Amino acid sequence: MKYLRSFGRFWWNFVVGDDWRAAGGVAVALGVTYWLAHDGVNAWWLLPIAVAVVLAESLRRAVRSSPKSGSAD
Amino acid sequence: MSTGTILVVAGAFLASAVEMVEALTIVLGVGVVRGWRSPLIGAGAALIVLGALVAALGPALSSIPIDTLRLVVGALLLAFGLQWLRKAILRSSGYKELHDEDEAFRAEQRQAAAAGHEQRAGLDWYSFTVAFKGVLLEGLEVVFIVIAFGGAQGKLGLAAAGAAIAFVVVVIAGVLAKGPLSRVPENTIKFAVGLLLTSFGCFWGAEGAGVDWPGDELALLGVIAFFALVSFVLVRALRRVRVRPVAARAGA
Numbered sequence: 001m002k003y004l005r006s007f008g009r010f011w012w013n014f015v016v017g018d019d020w021r022a023a024g025g026v027a028v029a030l031g032v033t034y035w036l037a038h039d040g041v042n043a044w045w046l047l048p049i050a051v052a053v054v055l056a057e058s059l060r061r062a063v064r065s066s067p068k069s070g071s072a073d
Numbered sequence: 074m075s076t077g078t079i080l081v082v083a084g085a086f087l088a089s090a091v092e093m094v095e096a097l098t099i100v101l102g103v104g105v106v107r108g109w110r111s112p113l114i115g116a117g118a119a120l121i122v123l124g125a126l127v128a129a130l131g132p133a134l135s136s137i138p139i140d141t142l143r144l145v146v147g148a149l150l151l152a153f154g155l156q157w158l159r160k161a162i163l164r165s166s167g168y169k170e171l172h173d174e175d176e177a178f179r180a181e182q183r184q185a186a187a188a189g190h191e192q193r194a195g196l197d198w199y200s201f202t203v204a205f206k207g208v209l210l211e212g213l214e215v216v217f218i219v220i221a222f223g224g225a226q227g228k229l230g231l232a233a234a235g236a237a238i239a240f241v242v243v244v245i246a247g248v249l250a251k252g253p254l255s256r257v258p259e260n261t262i263k264f265a266v267g268l269l270l271t272s273f274g275c276f277w278g279a280e281g282a283g284v285d286w287p288g289d290e291l292a293l294l295g296v297i298a299f300f301a302l303v304s305f306v307l308v309r310a311l312r313r314v315r316v317r318p319v320a321a322r323a324g325a
Contacts, residue, residue: 015149026151037282055303062168
């Protein structure tokens with residue numbers, strides 16, 4: 001059980017990393033793209049825009065919690 | 074050779090090279106202090122495990138429908154690539170320390186010198202396990218990228234070739250340099266790899282979801298350009314945010 005848990009933790013850290021919200025945002029964006037595409041809308045533009053927003057939001061959270069935030073050193 | 078194929082080989086080469094430089098630093102750090110036999114056997118054993126993984130997983134991918142494979146690989150690459158890109162942007166804007174191969178080498182040497190001597194199966198067990206774990210963990214990222222890139226594009230052999238070329242180049246450079254490859258612009262390469270992983274993930278993920286990209290594979294270049302522009306803007310914005318409070322204090 002212990003090994004199974006560490007195995008799962010390894011893959012979680014490997015793929016998702018320290019910001020699960022970013023991975024969640026990507027999953028939602030992919031789901032919406034899938035839904036639109038199967039509803040007849042060729043939404044090729046959706047995923048790049050959504051990923052850019054997810055990235056910016058993830059960086060905003062990282063910067064807010066960074067000890068270097070607001071310093072120039 | 075199509076645009077997608079060239080980018081798959083280039084992406085596999087760059088991502089593998091940067092991981093291999095880090096693995097080389099670990100093996101060198103241990104080998105210089107404690108001798109070469111055990112870390113080289115450890116690194117060789119890890120390479121055999123990694124090779125077996127590619128050989129086992131590669132053919133299994135061909136039985137999965139291509140759209141399903143691209144959707145899954147795209148989602149995984151997007152999540153994985155965003156981590157790389159996020160860290161690269163934080164490094165470039167000064168919110169995260171730049172990766173320093175010289176410092177990593179010195180830290181590895183210090184730990185190797187302080188560790189005890191335990192012999193198992195005729196090997197210096199510390200050297201063997203550190204080299205094995207280091208090469209295996211860095212190599213798993215290479216395997217993941219090679220299988221994802223090669224599988225989604227249907228060019229596993231070419232992606233593996235890109236990684237193999239990186240291996241040869243890094244090993245030769247390491248032997249010639251006789252030290253850590255600190256002159257490799259690792260942080261810049263990591264930025265490029267983050268861009269490629271995110272762009273490929275976006276392209277294949279959307280394609281697997283049922284989207285038709287305008288211009289087909291050429292759209293991949295557009296996606297890379299888009300994320301490069303977004304990253305550039307984000308780095309500039311974050312640098313401004315860092316400097317602003319100091320400038321305000323200086324002006325007060």
